[in-house]
Amino acid sequence: MNYFVHNLSPFAFQFSEGFGVRWYGLAYAMGLLWGWWVLIRLANLGKIEMDAKKRAEFIFALLLGIIVGGRLGFMLLYDLGAFISNPFIFFEFQKGGMASHGGFVGVAVACFVFAKRNRAEFWKLTDLVCLMAPMGILLGRIANFINGELWGKISQVPWAVIFPASAPVGTPLSLIAPRHPSQLYEATLEGLLLLIYTQLRYRQNPKAGLLTAEFLGLYGIVRIIGEIFREPDADLILGLSRGSFYSLFAIALGIGLWIFFNKKTRKV
Numbered sequence: 001m002n003y004f005v006h007n008l009s010p011f012a013f014q015f016s017e018g019f020g021v022r023w024y025g026l027a028y029a030m031g032l033l034w035g036w037w038v039l040i041r042l043a044n045l046g047k048i049e050m051d052a053k054k055r056a057e058f059i060f061a062l063l064l065g066i067i068v069g070g071r072l073g074f075m076l077l078y079d080l081g082a083f084i085s086n087p088f089i090f091f092e093f094q095k096g097g098m099a100s101h102g103g104f105v106g107v108a109v110a111c112f113v114f115a116k117r118n119r120a121e122f123w124k125l126t127d128l129v130c131l132m133a134p135m136g137i138l139l140g141r142i143a144n145f146i147n148g149e150l151w152g153k154i155s156q157v158p159w160a161v162i163f164p165a166s167a168p169v170g171t172p173l174s175l176i177a178p179r180h181p182s183q184l185y186e187a188t189l190e191g192l193l194l195l196i197y198t199q200l201r202y203r204q205n206p207k208a209g210l211l212t213a214e215f216l217g218l219y220g221i222v223r224i225i226g227e228i229f230r231e232p233d234a235d236l237i238l239g240l241s242r243g244s245f246y247s248l249f250a251i252a253l254g255i256g257l258w259i260f261f262n263k264k265t266r267k268v
Contacts, residue, residue, distance in 0.1 A: 003178040005162045010147045024096075027143040028066075031136025032059055038131050048128070058114055062129065065110030066103045066136075073102010078234045078242060096149070100137070100190075100223075101246045104216075107133075123209035130198050130215040138191025145183035152180025152229045166231075182230040189222035209261045217254025220247035 014020035039055045042048045050058065074097040075083035075090055082089060089095075111125040144150045151163045160178035167176045197218065201211055224244045232241040240248075 001156075001158065003160050003162050005173060006148045006164065008146045008148065022143075023146045024140070024143040027139035028136070031132075031139050032063060034135040035059060035062065035129075035132035039128070042128070048124075054118060057118075058125070061110040061114045062107055062132075065106035065108075067106075069106015069109065070098035070100070070103035073099035073105060077102060077246060096147075101243075101250065104250070121208060123212060126212040127202070127206075127208060127210075130211050131202055133215075134191050134195035134198060138187050138195060141183050141187035141191055145181060145187070150183055150233060151231055152182030152185070153231050154178070155180045155229075179231065180229040182226060185229055186223070186226040189226050190219060193222060194218060207261055209257060213254045213257035213261060215254070216250045217258065220249075220251035220254060223247040223250070 010022050010024065011020040012023050012026055036055065036059055039048070039050060039058065043050055043055070071090060071093065077099050079089075079097065107129055108126065111122055111129065114120065115122040115125055148163050148165050151161070151166050154177040156178065157180065159181065161181045162173060162176050162178050164171075164173065164176060166179060194215065198211060198215060201214065224247050227241045227244040227247075230241065230243070234242050236242070237245040
């Protein structure tokens with residue numbers, strides 16, 4: 001069977017060897033633009049009270065939370081030994097390495113600080129993030145595929161892809177096993193599916209915090225499903241890939257928050 005051979009460039013625009021605009025960077029930029037548009041739309045509909053200046057501050061706070069949390073999360077959760085031996089590798093962004101679970105924590109901290117500084121309700125802010133995040137995840141996973149990284153397990157399905165980077169340099173293509181394009185599975189599950197769900201759920205005007213709880217729980221579930229097809233990129237923990245293991249905490253937190261907010265609603 002003739003499988004698709006991954007030969008896509010990580011650069012959307014390349015100006016010289018190793019220098020240009022990468023698809024991964026564009027994914028971040030487009031995700032933030034989506035978030036900005038969501039805030040503008042909700043403000044125009046009168047659903048949030050956030051002027052242009054506050055929207056810009058919020059987006060900037062989220063950007064810092066994503067970058068610092070995502071990078072630090074990767075160092076602590078996936079590459080702790082190297083980070084301890086040389087903490088300055090935190091700044092080697094050009095080599096890649098971001099963790100979505102760390103990004104979630106970074107965004108939560110950003111929301112907390114923004115809420116304190118602006119006397120806003122923390123859970124309403126996190127609900128807004130849940131409307132914004134799936135698009136960023138969707139684009140980020142597509143960028144992972146274009147970069148030819150985070151590939152899936154070996155498979156013979158008709159849509160399997162040959163990732164040259166999955167084998168030692170110089171290995172003939174005929175000897176490289178085809179793999180699941182798990183990045184696209186995750187883009188569909190973590191990105192598109194959650195994007196549709198959060199948009200529809202928000203229209204039902206749920207109590208502040210419920211959307212956050214549901215997002216965390218659902219993200220953990222679909223992430224674990226996606227991990228079934230993904231080649232582990234770090235040592236296993238209790239027989240689980242690290243992505244699956246850390247997602248268990250997201251599920252537990254989501255369930256806990258969902259129970260808490262529903263009990264609070266009944267008491268009122």
